[in-house]
Amino acid sequence: MKTPLIIAAALVFGVSMAHAGKGNAAAGKAKAEACAACHGVGGDSTVAGFPKLAGQHRDYLYHALQDYRSGKRKNPIMAEQVKTLSDADMADLAAYFAEQKGLRVKY
Template sequence: MKGRAAIVLALACAAGAHAQDAAAGKARAAACAMCHGPAGIAAAPDTPNLAGQPASYIEEQLKAYRGGSRKHEVMSLMARPLSDADIANLAAWFSSIKVEATAPK
């Protein structure tokens, strides 16, 4: 039982070390607004909406662009200078935006 408690405590501490800051992400997202919109809803049909996406998905995609395993001329350049904290903060911001959908009647 002690071993499990230590593992849980270690995981909790590790998670806290990478705390996401949505306010910092919102400030950093100003550079994203041109394509993805100021509230994460893109105007162009070929640009994805980021509002309401799961933080883990946004983080994974930005890291893939940054690392080169996912390629896009603009996104690869935009993601390259982002730190892990920047990515976590951007993900926190975009995932915190609430999106409502209504089915047509």
Template sequence: MRQSVQISKLNGFRSGFMAFLVAASFGFSASSIAAGPATKPAKPDAAIGEKLYTNGDPQRGVIGCASCHGAEGKSAAGAWPKLAGQHSAYTIKQLKNYKDGTRANAIMAGMSAALTEQDMANIAAYLSKQTVSLGVAQNKETIGLGKQIYAGGIAEKGIPACAACHSPNGAGIPAQYPLLSGQWADYSMAQLGYFRDGTRKNNAAMTAIAAKLSDVEMKAVSDYMAGLR
């Protein structure tokens, strides 16, 4: 009789414990559903973006961008791209690609590591509001070839016109294709080379296009884009 009572108590304990697990599991699941997916960044704040771009945030290990990319995104040399006026979506994508490694660059991987998605959105919003930094084409001998490639492509090599995606004046299309007008020719040339040799892998279309371009063609179109406005 005593054994039956003990078994009954044990079964009751098991039932109660299982009920607790189910309830806990249900409560966890319900809270997870209520929370939904990861919170998206709030509306971008260009003022905060300016502070991050200019001075960074030492307490969080965020390094300012201006030391390389210049005040207001107007870099002083082709080693660093001009960022002023660049479309927000493009800037955010590149920062994410640096952070996740799909765009290889040791310096930018370190710079982007401490950035949150909100930081990226804020910095991109600030840069998009800056006046585009104009440039000029330097090589008169290749202007014709550069214009031909940019405006019409190279049909015999299956290379489409750059203008088809980046627009005739190099302004690009927001959220789809980046601004190219005024960019340093050295920087554009380097990126085309990285697409061609596989160093840069975050745009399959550009990899396919660059694979068909010769050094002469890359240099000509890069120089031509520097003078677009």
């Protein structure tokens, strides 16, 4: 009896993680307004102390935001910015910044 419940829970978790990891770039653009103050419009920072987000890999950005929220990454400004973001918000932001022209080289 427990096996079907475990399988169902695993499927639900797997589907939710896949969705969270993908994100919606259009939704991310609407959520990225606050990021522009430090990281520049579209994540293209011109200030050395604020990293460029434009063109970074989606997975990297998503996990970095999660790490700031959990406290694994230490930065008081970022910790405050991400504390109310859901996993879906983070996935949307990551998708948006990953699509911007930036650091990543296209092959």
